[in-house]
Amino acid sequence: METKKLTFLALCATLSLALYAAESALPPLAPIPGFKLGLSNIVTLLLLRRYRPRDAALVLAVRILLSALLFGQPLSLLYSLAGGLASFAAMCLSGSILQKKLPLLIGAMGGLAHNGGQLLTALAVTATPGVLAYLPFLLPAGILTGMFTGLCAWLADRYLPRGPSS
Amino acid sequence: MYKQNITKTPKAAALAICAFLALVTAACLLCLWHTGRSSGQLTAEVYLDGELLWRIPLDQVETPYTLEVPGPQGCCNRIEVRPGSIGVVWADCPDKLCVKQGFIDRPVLPIACLPNRLVIRLCPAKDSSASHAAPDAVTY
Numbered sequence: 001m002e003t004k005k006l007t008f009l010a011l012c013a014t015l016s017l018a019l020y021a022a023e024s025a026l027p028p029l030a031p032i033p034g035f036k037l038g039l040s041n042i043v044t045l046l047l048l049r050r051y052r053p054r055d056a057a058l059v060l061a062v063r064i065l066l067s068a069l070l071f072g073q074p075l076s077l078l079y080s081l082a083g084g085l086a087s088f089a090a091m092c093l094s095g096s097i098l099q100k101k102l103p104l105l106i107g108a109m110g111g112l113a114h115n116g117g118q119l120l121t122a123l124a125v126t127a128t129p130g131v132l133a134y135l136p137f138l139l140p141a142g143i144l145t146g147m148f149t150g151l152c153a154w155l156a157d158r159y160l161p162r163g164p165s166s
Numbered sequence: 167m168y169k170q171n172i173t174k175t176p177k178a179a180a181l182a183i184c185a186f187l188a189l190v191t192a193a194c195l196l197c198l199w200h201t202g203r204s205s206g207q208l209t210a211e212v213y214l215d216g217e218l219l220w221r222i223p224l225d226q227v228e229t230p231y232t233l234e235v236p237g238p239q240g241c242c243n244r245i246e247v248r249p250g251s252i253g254v255v256w257a258d259c260p261d262k263l264c265v266k267q268g269f270i271d272r273p274v275l276p277i278a279c280l281p282n283r284l285v286i287r288l289c290p291a292k293d294s295s296a297s298h299a300a301p302d303a304v305t306y
Binding site: 133137143 | 194195
């Protein structure tokens with residue numbers, strides 16, 4: 001990988017981590033565990049739009065590992081990985097069939113998959129079917145917050161200067 | 167021909183994805199509506215500052231009565247318990263959102279008074295032991 005691009009992707013990982021830290025400092029928006037804006041997803045969406053999925057996946061993996069090391073409890077790495085993997089797969093898939101257009105919808109799919117994946121992991125970890133009671137709240141919430149991050153990514157894509165070419 | 171292909175595919179895909187998202191949302195709303203309706207016996211749980219104050223089986227209430235909850239900063243709420251429902255009838259907090267929420271008779275959305283740190287939630291009477299159990303840790 002070219003040094004310029006490596007530096008750029010590292011910068012993106014830092015930005016993503018900073019967004020994650022800033023978000024965890026905000027008071028929770030709703031008293032539902034698992035409900036969050038997912039601001040660091042903006043970076044993933046932007047990279048998926050401008051670069052190859054491989055680059056976005058790399059930045060996402062670095063962000064998840066670092067955030068778990070810096071802020072997380074042992075289990076949070078598992079939840080983060082499950083949510084990140086699910087949302088990345090959903091965004092890759094919807095991004096390719098939408099030909100990278102309409103980041104609002106790509107973000108919505110990502111948010112939906114993130115919350116779904118995380119809740120399924122919680123179901124597997126806690127082995128209590130009771131957590132499924134959150135599903136009807138978390139899935140629409142994921143769609144809404146995903147649309148918000150999609151909107152942010154769209155705006156960021158319009159106003160941020162282009163990085164090194166892929 | 168090729169150009170047409172490029173402009174047409176995302177539109178169909180976008181419609182399909184929109185339909186999928188709408189379907190998921192509708193299913194979730196239907197699910198919430200259903201759980202809200204199918205609950206027979208309800209237990210109200212009143213929390214102050216995260217601590218459980220009272221657990222009231224609402225189906226055993228025959229005549230309405232009121233309870234006073236003094237808050238930490240001098241805020242105060244008056245709760246009225248009725249057969250099958252519960253609500254805040256008076257509060258000295260500035261916005262009175264808890265009073266405006268009215269009486270709840272479904273386990274969907276709890277009543278919360280943030281200035282007083284008061285939360286009233288309903289849960290089905292039978293599995294209340296399972297559903298009120300707080301998680302050990304919340305990580306995400």
